[in-house]
Amino acid sequence: MSLLRNLLLAGVAAASLSGMAYAANNMSPEAIAERTKPIGSVYRAADLEGFVETAAASDSDEPAAARSGEEVYTAACSACHGSGAAGAPIKGNAEQWASHVEKGRDTLIKHAIEGFNAMPPRGACGNCSDEEITNAVDYMLDAV
Template sequence: MAYAANDMSPEAVAERTKPVGSVYTAADLEGIVDTATVGSSSEPAAPRSGDAVFTAACAACHTTGAAGAPIKGDAAAWEARIAKGRDTLLDHALNGFNAMPPRGACGNCSDEEIASAVDYMIDAI
């Protein structure tokens, strides 16, 4: 076997010509990348949790108070809003309210996901 490169058996040829690397598929990325929130321009198949939607679409304003947004967990900022009723808050989250952009400007959030994010903030009080 001194000249293995000349071995023309099918096994030897297949071994020499197999692909060097393998390709990542979406399944390989599960657990590595949050494929539900990264790089997707369409609605994901399964609704995301309120927590996930909040982090992806609402936290930029609702953890910082940017533009006057009520901060999640700030009871003083939320109690008067919660008193308006969940339906009103949900309506404002979906359709916008002053500096609150419609759907938090989330282009791929479903109504259900927006509702989960609203509940997530209400439940934090």
């Protein structure tokens, strides 16, 4: 019986020791910082600097200047429209574009902005303005 009792006591002691160790770890500045950090990441303006610069026309001081069709195409559309990925009509391929072109420019622009079948809204370009999407559509239409 006393062996069992000693074993039990040893177990309790070990458990409370590890509990103390846990409590001590738990109060370290790192642990507290980890526990109290905000959920999700917060972007500071500095984090977005490169991104915002990319969004502005590279050769202009005007922050709101729309990117050219070629710039938008290269950044946001070429992944699919350069290769035909997801069934996208390839830029410059008149045959593939024929059935699209006949819908008229306004419809194509509307579909590029709002999305159409496997064509994601704005080509999934979150920071592309309507004007920039229009420029990109014109850029592709000019090629056919």
